[in-house]
Amino acid sequence: MAYPDDLLSRGERVTLHKHPHWKVLLLPGLWFVVIIAAGFAVAALLRDWEYHRIAWIVLGVAGAVALVLLVLVPFLRWRTEHFVVTNHHIFFRTGVLHRQEHRIPLIHIQNMRTDVSFLGRLLGFGTLIVESAADEPLQFANVADLPRVQAQLNQLIMDDRDHYRAGPPA
Structure with missing residues (x-):
């Protein structure tokens, strides 16, 4: 199930879309x-x-x-839980009947931590903990291919911060 494009702002594109790891x-x-x-x-x-x-x-x-x-x-x-990374935000959306969504702008992310158990290392999943400027840390459990996700997020955060530092084009 694709993440709805109508929830994205203008110029925003999905770079990563995951469901929880298959082990669940x-x-x-x-x-x-x-x-x-x-x-x-x-x-x-x-x-x-x-x-x-x-x-x-x-x-x-x-x-x-x-x-x-x-x-x-x-x-x-499992099917309705989405972990989506765009070039501007992180989205976490869950719920079948009662839907819950967290949206964190990349510019507001202050710290990212990972928690990977021994089984998680063997099967390739872990928990991503994101700390933002406004909210308490959010935990995204059972994220598949966590090192790749974290590397991609780090790159997008750096790109986003460089974009805001550069200011609007002249």
Whole structure:
């Protein structure tokens, strides 16, 4: 899902658009396999029972509810979470029903820190902590390819600051 271009100001272009790292989908994927396997196993065990049709309906409803809560909802959260870097801002947008967005102008970023666990180093993800002039530090968890993201952000921040120092063209 692309980031909406109508949210960008004139002359602003997206240089990086990411969703959280794929590792956040491992647990929902595991739940999917477990729920489907358990449903088939219980249905097979109940097939000779006198009330197996009612049991299958109950099992199907319970399985559908479990799939929605444990698989579909985390997938939708992953899909609707955007980490976007433009040539002027950092955007962090999340939410399925209730949308939340943080927008930080690059010129206001004072410090960036990263937090990468051992597993994060192996799989290529980490947390980016951005400190700006006005807000408390924002944490962007599960950012994939964090060193490249940080290098690109550093370059864009330097370019943005050079642009403002130079002033408008004569």
